[in-house]
Amino acid sequence: MIRLATRSSAQARTQSEVIAKAITTLSGGEHVELVFVETLGDQKADVPLHVIGGQGVFVKEVQNAVLEGRADIAVHSAKDLPSFSTPGLVVGAWCERRDARDALVGSRLDDLAVGATVATGSVRRTKQLSIIRPDLQFVELRGNIHTRLKKIPDGGAIVMAVAALQVLDLTNQIAEILDPNVVVPMIGQGCVAVECRTNDRSTQDVLKLVDHLPTRRAVEIERTFLAELGAGCSMPVGAYVDEDDVLTTFMASSAEIDARWVILRESLAGMSDPYQCAVDMARKSRDSVS
Numbered sequence: 001m002i003r004l005a006t007r008s009s010a011q012a013r014t015q016s017e018v019i020a021k022a023i024t025t026l027s028g029g030e031h032v033e034l035v036f037v038e039t040l041g042d043q044k045a046d047v048p049l050h051v052i053g054g055q056g057v058f059v060k061e062v063q064n065a066v067l068e069g070r071a072d073i074a075v076h077s078a079k080d081l082p083s084f085s086t087p088g089l090v091v092g093a094w095c096e097r098r099d100a101r102d103a104l105v106g107s108r109l110d111d112l113a114v115g116a117t118v119a120t121g122s123v124r125r126t127k128q129l130s131i132i133r134p135d136l137q138f139v140e141l142r143g144n145i146h147t148r149l150k151k152i153p154d155g156g157a158i159v160m161a162v163a164a165l166q167v168l169d170l171t172n173q174i175a176e177i178l179d180p181n182v183v184v185p186m187i188g189q190g191c192v193a194v195e196c197r198t199n200d201r202s203t204q205d206v207l208k209l210v211d212h213l214p215t216r217r218a219v220e221i222e223r224t225f226l227a228e229l230g231a232g233c234s235m236p237v238g239a240y241v242d243e244d245d246v247l248t249t250f251m252a253s254s255a256e257i258d259a260r261w262v263i264l265r266e267s268l269a270g271m272s273d274p275y276q277c278a279v280d281m282a283r284k285s286r287d288s289v290s
Helices: 010-027 060-067 123-132 145-149 162-167 201-207 213-229 274-289
Strands: 002-006 032-036 073-077 089-094 102-105 117-119 137-139 157-161 174-177 192-197 237-241 246-252 261-267
Touching: 002 010, 002 060, 010 032, 010 073, 010 145, 010 162, 010 192, 010 201, 060 073, 060 089, 060 192, 089 201, 089 213, 102 162, 123 137, 123 237, 123 246, 145 157, 157 162, 162 174, 192 201, 213 237, 213 246, 213 274, 246 274, 261 274
Parallel strands: 002 032, 002 073, 117 137, 117 157
Antiparallel strands: 073 192, 089 192, 102 157, 102 174, 237 246, 246 261
């Protein structure tokens, strides 16, 4: 039996059940039991993410369940994982990516009136949308998926990950999917990561069954960009390797006045070292906004 640690939100539970079923099917009958864990991000659902620590607030307690032996694997949304590895743990599987793009619920961007309100808990989304529509007003948005869908501002919109809506079969709520070349997704968005202990070879062998190599390559390149910046989701950054093997990156300063931002794009096709390309793009981005 494999014990799977996960948050108990509807999205986390559903994506964990998908992983559990895949492991059972592909392994020829390995039973998987879900172990539910409450994280700091769940405990402080009314506090902006960048205030309580940004990236990583949804993963530490889930990881601890594995490190302490209460579970064998930890399932996360890959975008929540910090760019650095956690001692004692290894990502055994980057599961096949769903749609990595962002979406508006409530209204299309062009249909929003001047001064309309957009709700999002992401500084990346706020910065990118404010570049396109500097007239918009932004407010914080936290809570599980169903809670957020009830918080669409009057005459406004909320921003959601398409993948999150796919998990819960709620894509009918989407008013517009945003162009990832303009609103660059968060690193790892749309992918589910599965960690296990570094010394647990048998579990690592099982996780190879659900590891998706094209997704692994794409997400690890995106994470290389983030690691070079040394930033988490408290900074306005994004990176996405698309189906055409093009890496698009975004970085902006946090300053409200005279803010600088840059979007870079490079084809990785045929490149001998796409990871070094991600490093170089991070350095160029940092130089552009500093």
